[in-house]
Amino acid sequence: MDKIRVVEIREDITSRNNIGAEKIRRDLLAKKIFYLNVMSSPGSGKTTLLTELINRLKSSYRIGVIEADLDSAVDAQTIAEKTGVKTVQINTAGACHITCQMSGEALAACGVDGLDVVILENIGNLVCPAEFDTGAHENLVLLSVPEGDDKPLKYPLMFEVATSVAVTKTDVLPAFDFSFENAEKNVTKRNKNAPVFFTSALKGDGLDALENYLRERIESIK
Amino acid sequence: MDKIRVVEIREDITSRNNIGAEKIRRDLLAKKIFYLNVMSSPGSGKTTLLTELINRLKSSYRIGVIEADLDSAVDAQTIAEKTGVKTVQINTAGACHITCQMSGEALAACGVDGLDVVILENIGNLVCPAEFDTGAHENLVLLSVPEGDDKPLKYPLMFEVATSVAVTKTDVLPAFDFSFENAEKNVTKRNKNAPVFFTSALKGDGLDALENYLRERIESIK
Numbered sequence: 553m554d555k556i557r558v559v560e561i562r563e564d565i566t567s568r569n570n571i572g573a574e575k576i577r578r579d580l581l582a583k584k585i586f587y588l589n590v591m592s593s594p595g596s597g598k599t600t601l602l603t604e605l606i607n608r609l610k611s612s613y614r615i616g617v618i619e620a621d622l623d624s625a626v627d628a629q630t631i632a633e634k635t636g637v638k639t640v641q642i643n644t645a646g647a648c649h650i651t652c653q654m655s656g657e658a659l660a661a662c663g664v665d666g667l668d669v670v671i672l673e674n675i676g677n678l679v680c681p682a683e684f685d686t687g688a689h690e691n692l693v694l695l696s697v698p699e700g701d702d703k704p705l706k707y708p709l710m711f712e713v714a715t716s717v718a719v720t721k722t723d724v725l726p727a728f729d730f731s732f733e734n735a736e737k738n739v740t741k742r743n744k745n746a747p748v749f750f751t752s753a754l755k756g757d758g759l760d761a762l763e764n765y766l767r768e769r770i771e772s773i774k
Numbered sequence: 775m776d777k778i779r780v781v782e783i784r785e786d787i788t789s790r791n792n793i794g795a796e797k798i799r800r801d802l803l804a805k806k807i808f809y810l811n812v813m814s815s816p817g818s819g820k821t822t823l824l825t826e827l828i829n830r831l832k833s834s835y836r837i838g839v840i841e842a843d844l845d846s847a848v849d850a851q852t853i854a855e856k857t858g859v860k861t862v863q864i865n866t867a868g869a870c871h872i873t874c875q876m877s878g879e880a881l882a883a884c885g886v887d888g889l890d891v892v893i894l895e896n897i898g899n900l901v902c903p904a905e906f907d908t909g910a911h912e913n914l915v916l917l918s919v920p921e922g923d924d925k926p927l928k929y930p931l932m933f934e935v936a937t938s939v940a941v942t943k944t945d946v947l948p949a950f951d952f953s954f955e956n957a958e959k960n961v962t963k964r965n966k967n968a969p970v971f972f973t974s975a976l977k978g979d980g981l982d983a984l985e986n987y988l989r990e991r992i993e994s995i996k
Contacts (some may be wrong), residue, residue, distance in 0.1 A: 593816045594900045594929060595921025622901065624927045646931060648870065648901040676928070677846065678816045679870035679899050697994045698920035698943065699817025706898065707816060709868055721920065764942045 566683050572652035576659065576687025586669045586770045591710065593703075594676030595767055596696040599627045600753040602673060604715040605749035608763045613668035613770060614653075618658045620675050622646050622651045622661040627673060638662065649680035657685050678703065682710040690769055695739075695748075697730045704738035711742035716749070718762060723752040785951050786903050788990040794874035798881065798909025806889045808992045809994065811910035815925075816898030819942040820851045822975040824895060828857040830985045835890035840880045842897050849895060855872075860884065871902035877909050878910060891992055900925065904932040912991055915968075917961075918942045918954045926960035932966035938971070942985060945974040 563637055580587050590598050606615055617639045619628035621751040623739035640662045642654065650658075653674065667771060674681045693714035695703055698721060717739050719732070736748050747765065751758035770772065802809050812820050828837055839861045841850035850863035862884045864876065872880075875895065886892055894910060896903045915936035917925055920943060926933040933939065939961050941954070958970050969987065973980035 585905050593814060593898070594925055595918070621928055623930050626927060628922055646901075646905075674859055675901065677817070677870075677899060677901050679868075679897065679901065683868075696817070696920065698918065698946070699815075702848055703816055705848060709775075723948045724920070724946065727949055728862075 555740055559583075562652045569652050570685050572656065573685035573687040576652060576656055577689060580664070580670070580687070581689070581773055582754065584666055586690070586693060586773055587686075587688040588669065588671045588690045588734055588766070589674055589686045590671065590692045591678075592694035593678045593696070593699055594675065595692040595700065596676070597753060598673050598694055599630050600677070601718065601720055601751065602671060603631060603634045604753045604756075604759055605763060605766065606631070606637055606671070608759070609669065609766065610635065610637055612767070615665060615669045615671065616662045616664060616667045618639070618642060618670065618672045619636045620644060620650050620658070620673060621652075622675065631673075644675065648675060648677050648737070648741040649684045650674055650686050651684050652687055658743050663706065668701055678707040678710050682707075682713050689773065690766075691715050692718060694718050694720050696734065697725055697728050700728075701730050701738060704735075704742050710751055711739055711746070714739075714743055714746045716765065718747050718749045718751050720751055720753065720756055722750050723755045776834065787937055787951065788907075791874050792907050794831065794878065795907035795909040796921055798874060798878055799847070799911060802886070802892070802909070803911070803995055805887070806996055808912070809894070809908075809910040810891065810912045810914060810988070810996055811894045811896055811908045812898045812916065813900075813903045814898065814916035815900045815918070815921055816899070818916040818921065819975060820895050820916055821852050822938065823942055823973065824893060825856045825984060826975045826978075826981055827851060827988065828853070828893070830981070830989065831891065832857065832859055834989070837891045837893065838862070838884045838886060838889045840864060840884055840892065840894045842866060842876075842880070843894060844871050844897065849924060851896075868895060870899055871906045872896055872908050873906050874909055882938045900929040900932050904929075904935050911995065912988075913937045915939050916942050917957065918986055919944055919947055919950050923957040923960060924951075925953050926957075926964050930964050933961055933968070936961075936965055936968045938987065939968050940971045940973050940980075942973055944972050945977045946981055
């Protein structure tokens with residue numbers, strides 16, 4: 553097996569993005585609004601997990617949701633119908649990630665004043681969204697059991713920028729070659745600080761622990 | 775639910791890419807080498823399906839494989855071990871897609887002369903690789919059952935550039951809310967010409983049909 557390395561010359565657009573993101577983070581902090589960015593591959597269960605978490609948190613906190621997609625409003629409709637919280641759909645017209653500028657525009661469209669928590673469901677993409685800081689206080693990265701426990705090895709940056717990781721769809725574990733131990737080991741290789749939660753939104757497994765963690769994080773900025 | 779549209783101004787780098795890709799396609803055609811580009815989300819089963827297909831095709835054709843990843847050589851090792859065919863790993867150092875330039879360099883590194891078929895396993899990403907023509911004659915797009923049958927609605931371009939679609943992991947159908955009928959309908963919405971195959975690399979379901987389709991496509995350029 554031969555091995556070659558292709559290195560692209562890329563402009564440092566991400567460093568400019570970081571400056572804008574830092575401002576968003578500071579401004580929301582001053583208003584005591586917690587901003588949660590949820591990232592994963594397509595079909596890892598972001599919308600389903602968020603529906604469960606929002607329904608657990610909405611009696612304690614005023615929540616707004618930003619749903620980002622290339623096209624369609626499938627997820628925003630689901631979240632709005634199943635949770636009743638304020639939901640904004642942004643369509644990126646094909647763009648693969650959310651820049652801090654898009655993030656800021658979506659927050660403005662959402663109308664964050666009076667909210668305690670804003671949740672961004674990012675584009676389903678395990679690559680590009682990791683490069684663009686949205687200004688969130690928490691990056692929750694999902695890894696579904698069907699995807700395989702090797703993904704942190706193959707998509708390093710996403711797991712490096714994660715502040716927490718949720719393994720999802722644990723109810724289908726028997727049908728897949730997936731080891732909780734390997735998943736945790738591979739996440740830790742990329743990131744020693746992110747706690748890993750094992751969850752099934754369908755069965756409810758692990759949701760108490762993840763909910764409690766998020767409550768602590770939300771309270772930490774009050 | 776509010777709906778806003780974020781449109782990014784992007785340079786037309788893809789049109790320059792298209793010119794280079796067209797040259798690759800023509801040059802390979804002149805040498806009667808069939809170039810197959812396989813794209814999907816992370817963890818949709820590209821490597822497992824390719825292993826099965828290569829083992830079915832390798833007695834008829836001389837095959838080379840290009841494995842593209844952000845980092846690691848997990849997939850290239852798997853393909854090399856399980857099929858014995860010539861395999862080249864390219865690492866994109868974090869880049870989210872394969873440009874025609876990377877494609878050309880990888881083909882050169884693979885050493886295509888004397889081969890009948892070159893297979894590119896693209897970066898696991900349902901967004902960006904669709905924007906960059908690699909010069910392939912066939913774009914096989916995978917959609918795994920656990921991802922959900924709505925993905926063609928949410929990732930339109932990927933299914934528009936597909937020349938064929940393989941629904942994968944059909945063996946786990948009972949555990950998921952996935953309808954073959956909806957999947958086919960949603961693919962057809964984006965693309966009337968791409969045939970859809972329903973496959974399980976684990977159980978062998980649908981592999982004969984996909985193999986026969988690929989044989990026809992390979993023979994069509996001889």
